[in-house]
Amino acid sequence: MKFIHAADIHLDSPLTGLSAYADAPVEMLRTATRDAFSNLVTEAIEQAVDFMVIAGDLYDGTWKDHNTGIYFCKEMGRLKKAGIPVYLLYGNHDAESEMTKKLQLPDNVFAFDSRKPSTFRLDNLKVALHGRSFKEKETLENLVTGYPAPVPGMFNIGVLHTALEGNAAHASYAPCSLDELHAKGYHYWALGHVHEHQIWEGASTVVFPGNLQGRHIRETGPRGAVKVTADGQGIQDIQRLFVDVLRWACLDVDVTECKMLSEVVSMIGKALDELVESSPSTIPIAVRVTVTGKTAAHGDLFGLESQLRAEVLALAVAMGAERLWIEKVRVATSAADEGKALRARADALSDLQDLLQAAESDADFLKSLQDELLGLVNKAPLELQTSVPYFKAIRAGELVDLVREVRPGLLSHLAKVE
Template sequence: MGTFRFLHTADIHLDSPLRGLTGQEGSAAARIRSATREAFELLVGRAIAERVAFVVIAGDLYDGDWRDYRTGLFFAAQMGRLNAAGIPVFLLHGNHDAQSQITRRLELPDNVRVFGARSPETFRLEDIDVALHGQSFSQREIRDNLVPGYPEPVAGAFNIGVLHTGLGGMGGHENYAPCALAELTAKGYAYWALGHVHQFQILHRQPHVVFPGNLQGRHVRETGAKGAALVSVANGEVGEVAMIASEVVRWSLVPVAVDAAASVPEVLEAIRAGLEEAMADQAEGRLLACRVVLQGRAPMHGQLVGAEAYLLAEARAIALGLGAEQVWVERVKVATEPEVDARTLAARTDALGELHRMLAEASHDPDLLAQLGEDPGQMLLRLPHEVRIDAEADSALKAALEGDQRALISTVLPYLAARLTTEED
């Protein structure tokens, strides 16, 4: 066996709609919308520059059925670039781009080989003694363990298993094509190229079992560097697995302490400092998409609660002042606490204390819970789709849509207490 390198990627989710962009305009929003394509273009360029022997895509190339043929044409064009460079591509379909999920089809260049969905399939690269084994998903939900059906390793070859799997539900992902790490390491392959889990992880070495993570973070739950795995092989053994960052937009949670802020301008100055620090420490030349989280037992708590729309507008203005396509603020979340805690409020003997006790007890009132489910709950279900898919940005809306009336009350209670306390003061 010779010395070669290959690129292992997965969970590209081409043209996936990124959340939090409804109604947003400007160059930063436009770049975020095109981020999955731009990240993939950069990855293809990296593969050509590194002169890799081949590329493995371990599932979820697409996010689902194409809206039109442009998604497929874009991918075909990128495969054409690799074809011109003499780089073969081995493509496996996962849950998002399963055979049943993608109704449109386009002819791909000759360098692209797609693993079948009926049973595991093996492709050989005779010139470098490589055998790749894999099975695509036939439908979105594959609940069977596919590993036992994978063939025995090819004698004398560098064997790679390509698999889209939840591996027991890692990282909170659906446990599709479930299997155990011990099954993979016992198979006799030198490398397992996995997909589905969106965090870069080397789960085992010699043999190597690797999740490359997704190529481009799509929302604030996918923070930090994203990219693919560049794998070096020498004399039949993996020498190095390097994570190469390929995303063009990096998501970040930016905690901002405002417990010392005594006015709104001081809160905004703290937000500015937090964004500047995040840009310097995390962006690495990329557009940084941030969720700002205000924290601390703050004297400004009552004025901040319920003012998230205003704070978001101010934070976005601050971000624009840092330079074009440097920082974009997805949301400002007020997670502060009042200087006077809930127990102290509930102990008051005035009307405010009585209201606080009443609201605190409301979550145990079955009649009120039923009414909340029938009235606001049904109304919220009629909200436009684009509002409902972004419900996670609003904890009260999310609780109402999920029918969790106790959570709804517990979410609204701090807001009412803060507003009433502020008005009294």
């Protein structure tokens, strides 16, 4: 017996972080979650699985565009022709969705009740699936306690949308513990809500398949579902199925040995080459490049950050726009000598270093600096208001960290210019 366990599909949820580029892959960004789901349906048909389980967040919140639901019905029609039923549990995003409340699903799709736990029995496979959908988004009760006892002589699967314990990065919907899941006596727990793939063995096998398609830079690496194979003795194999159509990656490049901007660009180019070579040739990569290290090139990077970004974008285009996209270029370097060389010079730059260091504890200077910067902050576009981390500190008058961070880069850059 084989089945696919998927979750957190978030149909038609947009991919964020690339849309600002003039030559961004707009169509791919718009249809990525659909394309990944179509890939999953194709896998189910080609591998002739017995059924599919979707453990919540099929849709993406309060959207009322029924084209999303119509697309889902079309894909379910493909599974129906192949004789594959689908067992669907609604999660917190589905509870918000108009499609969940109104759209009639094909007759090979069986949705778990939201009022109480329900059980679907597949007598020909000796499988029992137990689950309870979310009725409200803010479902904060422990649903597991109400799930029924396992059906004797059946392979029992619990389907649940939950934050589980210890997942602080996700809203604590339907909280429960691993011990509670193991104690229920089911063979397999098909979980959803947490977007990272995780698996626990024990009295039960407990699995988060992860989301089907990474949607931003915080969801890096391959994404997809799992295929579970079982027999009368229990679970025999759990295999990940990667169905994503675009992957996100964070690339840290240590430029400690570099002395100038051109060397930094060259090192980033090599790192990008290695990333592309090690990735599947059919899947584009969206990359955040972070430049790190104590380096003599820090002054160049401080003063020419926009040029560095342009250079990295040019590298990506040269490698092929269909293979590589740059989400962001971040500079997180520091000066190689931390100001020691400047102090030894005893000139204007040395004096400036002393002044900037003293400014960190000069209340009048910090207040004057805040007044100057507020004029810029208040005129900044809306997208910058949330993306620039120091804006909040400037408004609050907390500028010591800002001055402390700018000082070595500014001095290093001035020394380079000189």
